[in-house]
Amino acid sequence: MSSKMVINQPGPVMYMQTSADWGSGICDCWDNKAECCFAFWCCPCFACKTTERYGEPLCLPLLEYFSGIIPAITMSMRVSMRQRYGIHGSMCNDCLCATCCNPCVWCQMSREMRRRDAAVILVNSKFT
Template sequence: MMTSKMVIHQPQPVMEAQDSDEWVSGICDCFDDVPECCFAFWCCPCFACKTTKDYGQCLCLPLLDMFGFIPAVTMSMRVSMRQRYGIKGNMCKDCLFATCCNSCTWCQMSKEMKRRNIQVVLVGAKNT
């Protein structure tokens, strides 16, 4: 009796690697995008919600930061972004920036997403 095995390979998402392991802008580089930084400064909760949604998370997630001294959502978003894009850093700096420079931190993360803009490409997928 002969048995045969069928193997099916599904296409997997592939992410392009970026060369830099640093943030594309500094924490206080507000003049790179003045309108965005003004929006982040004058209406940080709205800006944070918009950035979180663009990142693929729940729109209202940053509103939870209002209930604590350390903005845990801002810090966790920064950590997540560092890991996604392979940016060097540590949680101590993430906590410091999230606590002391909240609107600057959200502005930096928004600029990072815009400049890196890594798209997921399905290898071997057919266009329909």
């Protein structure tokens, strides 16, 4: 009678360590020039596209035209993104950034989504 020994090796394990800071600065728009130009020349369209990618209603940023001086939708999206990804910051800083440079904030949020939602593909090779 023969016995067969089977040894199972553990598979590859990969974990992604995320930072508690934004992946890029508010003025790092030149990381993606096409996106930067799109946000600068047509910020409402870019904001709608980014909001939809984030999982919110497409036309939500258009409500910003009724919010007055402080861009409430941009600020609330930034706060929501900080909470979702565990990014440190304050509502005061979010308000200041959203008010002073709205297109730059939308570009930063788009870059952050792309960075954080990157699919990780593990390849497991078997020797036979």
